[in-house]
Amino acid sequence: MDESRFLEQYDIHRFDVPLTTIDVVCFSLVGETLHLLLARRAHMPFHGAWALPGGFIDLAVDGNLDDTVVRKVAAKTGIRMSYLEQVETIGNADRDPRGWSVTCLYLSLLDPQSREDQQVDQKHETRWVALDDLDALALAFDHDLLVEKAVARLRSKARYSSLPLHLLAETFTLQQAQRVFELVLGTRLEKKSFRRRLGEAAILEETGETLATRTRGAALYRLRPDHREHLFPRTIG
Amino acid sequence: MDESRFLEQYDIHRFDVPLTTIDVVCFSLVGETLHLLLARRAHMPFHGAWALPGGFIDLAVDGNLDDTVVRKVAAKTGIRMSYLEQVETIGNADRDPRGWSVTCLYLSLLDPQSREDQQVDQKHETRWVALDDLDALALAFDHDLLVEKAVARLRSKARYSSLPLHLLAETFTLQQAQRVFELVLGTRLEKKSFRRRLGEAAILEETGETLATRTRGAALYRLRPDHREHLFPRTIG
DNA sequence: TTGAATAGTGGCATAGCGCCACTATTGTGT
């Protein structure tokens, strides 16, 4: 038998295969609190329970795994995420009552502007939950564990990369930038150290505007257009 | 319908699902050259081509993804890896001619002692190939890309973590340790900087022995028993 | 005893974060 005939006759339905899915922990700031996106499960198992957005790959529609992630989040919320990164893949016999299951876990960051523009409401059965309020909910599957892994990744990268900047609106002050890092890390940072770091990284540009306040207005910045991630030479905090 | 009935009737064979596999880039030093393990494919597609060890999850045998990796490498070589780490998961419609395919890529490190003890030979259709000789081979699937990703991860972590130490035999001199980092990074390192770093990390212990050479013998060290990975405060080189 | 070869150390320069006090700018109340 040659290879083309083999491929013609190949039928995956004959094999015992795992369930393969993606799940996303989508972070965004609501005021000064880190929130993440949950969706109510519309089908069994765990029907009616809160869970991370995610689900099966649509072989006919998705070109790759990232496509699946984008499609799943968009279907639930209409949201276009500003940052997307793969965290880890968890696969074992126990995590899904339907059987052996593999999920590819993603982390995404969404700026508050985009979040408010989007339709997260009753109809979509989605909601933003503060990280601290998660314990009160019993998430479906092992999604508690998945959230833990994503949070750990976010916190870890906040120490040495520019990643948390994607949680900011399009323009922002340096103080707001510092605050975002502080919220993610859970510690206060030194103003001078933070500004020096960010300045030397050369990843921001001034808009020329200043934020109107009661007192001296702070200069507004935006991420340089091409910027995705900067790695600092040392950790902070 | 309640959930237990739903689960009883659930049959994954009815759905269009991707192929889900694992692949491993298993590194080891042969002399002073970084090599990786390849296995000749025994089945279609790419029958007879060289490929990374890996394959399908055995739902009846494997408890989780790591089990699959260990089983696959052991089946091909009898090798028990000293270090194992997940790199990234690649999934798309094009990488496998049988259809939509997801692979979870692992990196593993093997010390030269264990490698020599194990049966990597004609019968198993496996071989160790120098990284630089890879271009001459046309690896199956997208395994060139997978190797590239694993190498990038190894090089990157050599700059700030103790990971390359797992490429050493059970006991080793500080010079040998330095040499391993140099081989992985592809640059020379300063003797003093390297030793100071390793010393302050406190991850080694002296055996008390010295290596017998023609001249002054260097002290022998081993990894502290519980050690898996140390993160240095700054990057080297 | 001396030299070759490798093992291991002393000591100062440098880069980037920690820290604290200082100056600068703007709105408000008198």
Place this chain on the structure above:
DNA sequence: ACACAATAGTGGCGCTATGCCACTATTCAA
């Protein structure tokens, strides 16, 4: 106009870990 409150932004030194280079220490062999 002027002083004050409040926030924005900077100067400058200390600390830590790496870069660098020269120096001392140990061992074997001639």
